[in-house]
Amino acid sequence: MRARIFFYVSLVVLAGGIFVTPQISHALYVNTPVNFVSRLKYTGLSWTNPNIRISIAMKDGGTYSVPFSIGGDTQAGIAGGNFFDVEGILYHISATSSARTFSAGFDGDITVPFAWSQEGKYELDLYKIPPPELMIAPWWRRGLAFLIGKTAYAADTEAPIFVKTIHFTIKDADNPCGAPNSCTDNVLFIPGTEASRLYYRGEFGLEHQVWEPDWHTDIPYLAMNSDGTSKYKLYTKDVIGKMEAHNPLESTIAKIFKKDLEVYGKFENFLNRLVASSTINAWKAYPYDWRYDVRDVVKNGTLTELPDGSIKRVYLVNVLKRLASTSKTKKVTIVAHSNGGLVAKALVQYLGADASKYIDRIIVVGTPQWGTPSSIGVMLHGDGETMLGGLVMNGAETRTIIDKLPDAYDLLPSRTYFAHVADPVVVFKTDDSISGKFATQFGSVVTSFSNFSNFLEDSAGLDAQTGGSKNLYAPVPLSSSILAKASATHFALDKWTPPFGISFTAIAGWGQDTVKTLLYTTKSKTVCNALTAGPIPLQCEQVPYLEHTATTTQDGDGTVVSPSAVGKAKDSLYFDTVTFKKQKRVVIVHRNLMAAYPIQNTIKDLLDNTPTNSESYIQKAKPTSSTTPIKLRISTHSPVNIVVTDSNGAQSGVLQIPGTDFSGIKRDIIGGSVHIFDDEEYVTVPKNGVYHIIVSGYAHGFATIQVETIKSDGGITTSALFADIPTSASSTVSFIETNGVSSAPKVDIDGDGKTDLVVASSVPGADPLAYVRYMKNVIDKLGLQKSTQHSLDMRLSAIEHQIEFPREWFNGKTMHRMHKRVHVFRNKKILLILRPQLSSLTHFVEWQFGLSAKLSKLKMFNLFHMKGGLSEQQAELIINMINQLKSLL
Structure with a gap:
């Protein structure tokens, strides 16, 4: 009985506890695992790239490049605040209206996978969820819970509260420009030959600029060994914006030459404007040691001074890849001038199948793709002006250096040039004593690569017959090994065609007098040799020499003929410099092509993938001239x-x-x-x-x-x-x-x-009397010893008198009909009278020169600075005038 009473009393107490004690339950019961994460500390969206495990914080106003079709963990967040959770609803915004299309929903405590599939603008609506509110369950629910379990929630939560909308833009990382051709490549600029400054560090590490040079003593530093290596460790660090920009007298030089020493300064400014306007992200020039073969430049790189002052080898391939990595398109447009175009071709060949990964387009301007005839005179004779710089250098010094520079050989006409250009590069006059020998050996017109190569190498040994190595009129043999290397380079480059995925445009200058042919003839000059002279006549002689002049064409930019500049390019353009200089009063030649705004505008059109017909001075067809001006x-x-x-x-x-x-x-x-x-x-x-x-x-x-x-x-x-x-x-x-x-x-x-x-004029048909009087005046200004001058003056006066008052010696009659004087001069009898006197005068000059040569060897004569006879230059000058007078009689 007691036990039964105890049981019932315990049951009543237990039931009362159940009804009195509140029943508490979680707001959500989950029986599957959840990826709980830390909340974001910023307002926006976090998306993790699964390929690299890096999270991208997408905030208001940003633009983000992501790979498409790849699911990445995504989470919404709101910075700060007291809330239970975050919800984010993502919408894609129409490009043509403000319509929103639902994309996905995100949480703040857990991540969910999400893959981007569409570029454009997005909006993310962010909501905060307030904390749950605890509550006591009613007594009747407690009993129910006791009987059937936990079926009721113990939290009462309000609806999500809108916080803000953030806006951002998504770009396809694999196609950052979105629609094709909608953004622009970075630009890699490769300058021409002689357009990168070269430096040398001498004693104590002091820097010395050897190119562009200030003094002739700078030139020997450019020398190379016969094996193609440099005698001095030269390096570079910049391209030339304007010649002599470093000179302390730059302002004076600028007043004299104005724009005539401009090289790349204006083009650099043009590229800087493209960056400032966000047309391109960046551009980079590649200065290089232009003495080397273009393929060696690409393969071996160039010693370059870095910003920290160290000198290291910089490779063009690495410069290209770094520039591509920051480009909007992940590719680069190469713009190359002159020899830089050959370097660009060599670069593409070196990269092989990888070239199209980094290069979108190549634009070459004034590039001698097959070489150009103007380089022949530079190589053989040291013709004065440098290829690009516009400096006039000592020909003898230039020639001793340039015949071992591999890049200079790359600029000579190649085998392909002869296959496509009919004009001969060299012509020899056949009926002359020296040039006739060359014509016999190589042909009167050189139109084949084999004859051209034989001429350059002096295969017949004729160069030695034209004078010594110091005589610029005499060609010097070129290196057969370097010629062979240049020929191999051109064989590779000339057959090159742009690989799939790379566009190629060639721009040629047209309208400037450009060398197309060298014409060799035989001339003669008076030479008085002091080493063999003696006190007897005939110490001076007429020595033949080989003279070269140029035949020019308007079909070029002043250096490169246009057939070579366009080469085999399917997309070729011509810059009409004739019309441009007439209308704009600006002279553009090879050196400053990149400074011309029509060239710059065309390059921008190509970068923007817009039609290139906006410039009236740039034409797809080669310009023509109906008449050549006198x-x-x-x-x-x-x-x-x-x-x-x-x-x-x-x-x-x-x-x-x-x-x-x-x-x-x-x-x-x-x-x-x-x-x-x-x-x-x-x-x-x-x-x-x-x-x-x-x-x-x-x-x-x-x-x-x-x-x-x-x-x-x-x-x-x-x-x-x-x-x-x-x-x-x-x-x-x-x-x-x-x-x-x-x-x-x-x-x-x-x-x-x-x-x-x-x-006095000495053109054929000029007045001989005026010329002989000019001779007397010249001799009077030479500062000769009085006795020598007096003797010369007396002899010339006698000749002058006979020209002015001619006598007929053969019949003894004096001719007084002065109005017939010109016809008398043409009479062979009168010429027989004058020419012996001129020959006698020549012998007198030679004797005076021989006397001077002998006296100069006497110590006493030199000790007291005594004068006697005629110097070598004085004798040659007077004999030249005597011969000129003979030609007028």
Whole structure:
């Protein structure tokens, strides 16, 4: 009985506890595992790239590149605040309207996989969920819970509260530009030959710039060994924006040359503007040691000074890949000028199948893809102007260096050039003593690569017959091994075609006088040799020499002929510099092609993948000229520089660069050009016009000035010839050209501002009496010993008298009919009288030279600085004038 009462009492107490004690339960009962994570500390969305396990924090206003179709853990978050959980609803925004399309929902405590599949703008609506509120269950539910289990929630939660909407943009990482051609590559710029500065660190680590040079002593540092290695450890660090930009006298130089020393400065500014406007992310120039073969440049890299001052080898391939990694398209457009185009081709070949991974497009400007004839004279004769820099250098020094530079050989016409260009690169006059031998051996016109190579290598041993190695008129044999290497390089590059996925565009300059053929003829000059001279006659002789001049064409940029510049490119363009300079009054030649805004605009069009017909000066078809304008060609021969100034003050010619050993070229006259061969300078200008010509001496010697008319059919006639003008380092010669008619040149020999001589014309048909009087004036200015000068003056006076008052010696009758004097000169009988006297005068000059040579060997003569006879230069000058007078009789 007691036990039964105890049981019932315990049951009542237990039931009462159940009804009185609150029943508490979790708000969510989960019987599957959940990926709980830490909450985000920022407001936005976190998406983890499963390939690299890196989370991307997507916040308001951002743009993010992600791979598509790859599920990554995704989580929504709200910074700070007191809330139980976060919800995020993601919408894609239409590109044409503001319509929203549901994409996915996300949580704040757990991550869910999500894969992106569409580019564009997104909006993420963020909600916070308040904490759950605890509550007491009613008594009737407690009993129910006791009987049937936990079926009721113990939390009462409010609806999610909207916090904010964040906006961001998604890009496809594998196609960052979205639609094809909708964004622009980074740019890799490869400059031309001689357009990267070269440096050398000497004693104590002091840096010395050897290119571009200031002094002739800089040139030997460029020398290379016969095996193609450098004699000095040169390095680079920058491309040339403007020649002589480092010179302390830069402001003075700029006033003289203005834009004529411009190289890449304006093009660099153009690329900087593309970066500033966000058209491209970045650009990079690759300065390189341009002395090497282009394939070696790519393979071996270039010693380069880095920002920390160290010198290390920098490889073009690595520069390309780094630039591609930061590009919007993950690819690069290569823009190359001149020789840089050959480097670009070599780079693509070196990369092989990987090239299209990094390169989208190649644009070459003025590239001698098959070589160009203007390089022949540079290699064989050291023709004065450098390929790119516009410096006028000493030909002898240039030639001793350049014949071992592999890159210079790459610029010679290749086998492919001869297969596509009909014009001969070399012509030898057949009926001359020296050039005739070359014509017999190599053909009067060189139109085959084999004959051209044999000529360059001097396979017949004829070069030695034309003079010594110091004689610039004589060609020097080129290295057969380096020629073979250059031929192999061109064999590889010339057959190159752009691989699939890489576009290739070639831009050629057109309208500038460009060398297409070298013409070799035999000339003669007076040579008095002091080493063999004696006190007997005939110590001076007429020595033949091989002279080369150029035949030019307008089908080029002044250096590279356009067939080579476009090569086999399917996408080829021509820059009409003739129309451009007429309308814009700006002269563009090979050196400054990249500074021309039509070139720059075309490059931008290509970068933007827009049509390239926006520039009227850039054409797909080669320009044509209905008529070739008649021009004047004013040339000087010997140690002088020529400057021609037109009526507008524009100048063309060669001027000394202050603070250097070198001269620079100005080409400011519209329709004009400047070329340099050996010590000869040629300035071409339109015939119609008034021009003031100044010829300045830079050494002692004698000069010849020639004015020629170049007709529209290519024919050349000499309109004026002023020969045997004495010069010094301070002398000047000035005259006026008016529509092709020359005034008599005035000579200031000593630079005191006073006219010392007025030069008589020696063109065929000129007045011999005027010329013999000019001879007397010249001799009077030579500063000779009085007795020597008096003897010469007496002999010339006798000749002058016979020219002015001719006598018929054979019949004893005096001729008084002076109006028939010209016809008398043509009479062989009179010539028989004058020529013996001229020969006697020549022998006297030779005897005086021999006397001077012997006396100069006497110690007493030298001790007291005594003068006697004639020097070598004086004797050669006088004999030249005697021969010139003979030609006029």
